[in-house]
Amino acid sequence: MPTKILSAQQGQAALEFAIAAPALIALAALGLEGVYLHNFQHRLHAALLQAGRAGIVHHNSPLAIKQHFERALSRTQIQQAAWQIRILSPRPSDFALLSSSTLALSNGALAVIDNDYQFLETEQAPARRAANILELELYYAYRPWHPLLRLAETLLPPSSGHPAHLNSRFVLRSEMRLPMQSHPMLWKNLTDQTVIFYDTVRTVKQVIHTRDSDSTPPIESSLPKPSSGAPPATSPQQPPVDKNVITPWQPVNPNPQHDQTSAGDALCE
Numbered sequence: 001m002p003t004k005i006l007s008a009q010q011g012q013a014a015l016e017f018a019i020a021a022p023a024l025i026a027l028a029a030l031g032l033e034g035v036y037l038h039n040f041q042h043r044l045h046a047a048l049l050q051a052g053r054a055g056i057v058h059h060n061s062p063l064a065i066k067q068h069f070e071r072a073l074s075r076t077q078i079q080q081a082a083w084q085i086r087i088l089s090p091r092p093s094d095f096a097l098l099s100s101s102t103l104a105l106s107n108g109a110l111a112v113i114d115n116d117y118q119f120l121e122t123e124q125a126p127a128r129r130a131a132n133i134l135e136l137e138l139y140y141a142y143r144p145w146h147p148l149l150r151l152a153e154t155l156l157p158p159s160s161g162h163p164a165h166l167n168s169r170f171v172l173r174s175e176m177r178l179p180m181q182s183h184p185m186l187w188k189n190l191t192d193q194t195v196i197f198y199d200t201v202r203t204v205k206q207v208i209h210t211r212d213s214d215s216t217p218p219i220e221s222s223l224p225k226p227s228s229g230a231p232p233a234t235s236p237q238q239p240p241v242d243k244n245v246i247t248p249w250q251p252v253n254p255n256p257q258h259d260q261t262s263a264g265d266a267l268c269e
Contacts, residue, residue: 029146036145045174047072048138052176059185062195082141082166085195089135090184109185132180141168
């Protein structure tokens with residue numbers, strides 16, 4: 001009789017373990033995957049930061065960003081997968097408004113924004129300072145480390161809201177912002193779509209047209225026209241002002257005749 005009770009208890013324990021074992025294994029797999037994913041995201045952000053540092057000194061060139069990003073991936077021993085970096089700033093619309101025609105373009109560039117003396121202007125200073133911030137957004141097709149999660153990946157629907165060519169259920173996103181250390185330039189997107197300007201297709205033609213031919217109306221067209229009876233107003237001729245030359249600050253004396261000598265005499269009296 002005791003032998004039958006003992007065998008029945010052993011069968012019950014085996015049944016309970018068979019029910020609880022899959023849940024325990026799944027929790028252990030999720031824990032290991034979470035640790036691996038946390039470390040993977042840190043290494044991926046470090047690689048993106050290295051690409052951004054190269055971009056701020058190479059006129060945000062997509063080719064330089066790609067080369068330094070891939071080099072950083074190989075150093076951090078990250079598995080190669082599909083990825084895409086979007087240049088969110090400077091935007092193509094910024095080049096359409098702030099493009100400079102006096103600065104020289106690098107080979108292959110379409111437009112350039114001045115990086116010097118950002119705090120000396122008054123009208124376009126906020127927009128030009130914002131355009132001189134390099135902002136990158138990375139999308140990386142992540143493949144789970146644990147085999148059970150790789151099997152579950154095949155059962156999930158594809159993720160939406162990400163680049164279609166990644167073709168992955170798990171897409172990691174990272175971003176970074178750094179101030180530009182060179183003149184921002186607009187470039188063509190890479191043919192493999194790894195580094196692209198965000199929404200370049202709509203505004204690249206407008207940027208080229210703005211740089212080639214200035215369509216801004218002359219200042220005289222916005223002034224009120226004089227009446228037919230009154231003589232036309234004439235403005236004195238002023239020499240052209242070179243915006244690239246900075247004049248030193250000089251104190252302004254409101255009363256030239258009131259010099260330091262007269263002021264000292266008045267204090268002595």
